[in-house]
Every structure is written in structure tokens, then in C-alpha cells.
Amino acid sequence: AVEGHRGRGRQAALALEKRVLELPATDRPIALAEAARLAVGGGGTEDAARMHTVLVQSYPDAAEAAEAALALARWHARTRAGVGTAVQLLEGLILKDPGSSVAPEARRELQRLKGVS
Structure with a gap:
């Protein structure tokens, strides 16, 4: 995280990612989310x-999985070829936990993408 504050966020992220498996299993999701x-x-x-x-x-x-799925869907949706994957991620997110804090955003994103595909 210190490297991130020094303007080297990508390097800090990669360093943290390399160390994730050294952490207790319960801490890995939050460390991956921070690295991302x-x-x-x-x-x-x-x-x-x-x-x-x-x-x-x-x-x-993990609690961080829903936000990660939303971010990943948005990343895939940047290209026409990735829209199908993005739709699958969003549908899976909504079905798995329709009451999650990111579900409303996922629904809006899904509606937008269905208009694109």
C-alpha cells in the first residue's frame, strides 16, 4: 500500500498479489480486492x-466477490466481444445475491448491456 501512495500502484498491486497465498485463507479475498x-x-x-x-x-x-464480479463485468463490457461474458457475470451476481449492495448497479449495467448486444 505504501508503494501505491508513492505513485506505484501497479507495482504495489503485483507485489501484494504475489503474497496473497501466504496469508490465512480468510484474509485472501480482501487482500486480492485491495490489490485489484x-x-x-x-x-x-x-x-x-x-x-x-x-x-x-x-x-x-467472500464479501468482496460481488464487487469483484461487477468490476470484472464492466471490464469485459468494454469490448463488443466481452459483452456476453459481462452479461453472464452480471446475471450470476444478481441470481446469487439479489439483495446485495451491488445488485442494483448490476441490474442497471445488465439492462444497459442487453441494449448493446
């Missing part, structure tokens, strides 16, 4: 997408 946030802030959107993918696939029941 640092990556985005440092211009590493592809790195963040990779981290979000790991979070969603490896820790689907």
Missing part, C-alpha cells in the same frame, strides 16, 4: 481483471 484496487489506480486494468477473476472463482462466497 491498487492495480486500477496504477493503470493496470488487465492486472485488476485477473485479480478479480481469481477472487470471483476462488472465493465466490
Whole structure:
């Protein structure tokens, strides 16, 4: 995190990502979420997408998974080829936890994407 404050967010994110497996399993999702946030802030959107993918696939029941799925869907939706994947992620997010704090955003994003595809 210190590196992130020094303007080296991507490097800090990658360093944190490398250390995630050394953490207790219960701390890994929040560390991955923080690493992804640092990556985005440092211009590493592809790195963040990779981290979000790991979070969603490896820790689907973690509190951070819903936000990661939303961020990952938005990343995929940047290209026409990724819209289908984005729609699947959003539908899965909404079905899994319709009352989650990110569900309203996911519904809006899904409506927008269905108008695109």
C-alpha cells in the first residue's frame, strides 16, 4: 500500500498479489480486492481483471466477490466481444445475491448491456 501512495500502484498491486497465498485463507479475498484496487489506480486494468477473476472463482462466497464480479463485468463490457461474458457475470451476481449492495448497479449495467448486444 505504501508503494501505491508513492505513485506505484501497479507495482504495489503485483507485489501484494504475489503474497496473497501466504496469508490465512480468510484474509485472501480482501487482500486480492485491495490489490485489484491498487492495480486500477496504477493503470493496470488487465492486472485488476485477473485479480478479480481469481477472487470471483476462488472465493465466490467472500464479501468482496460481488464487487469483484461487477468490476470484472464492466471490464469485459468494454469490448463488443466481452459483452456476453459481462452479461453472464452480471446475471450470476444478481441470481446469487439479489439483495446485495451491488445488485442494483448490476441490474442497471445488465439492462444497459442487453441494449448493446
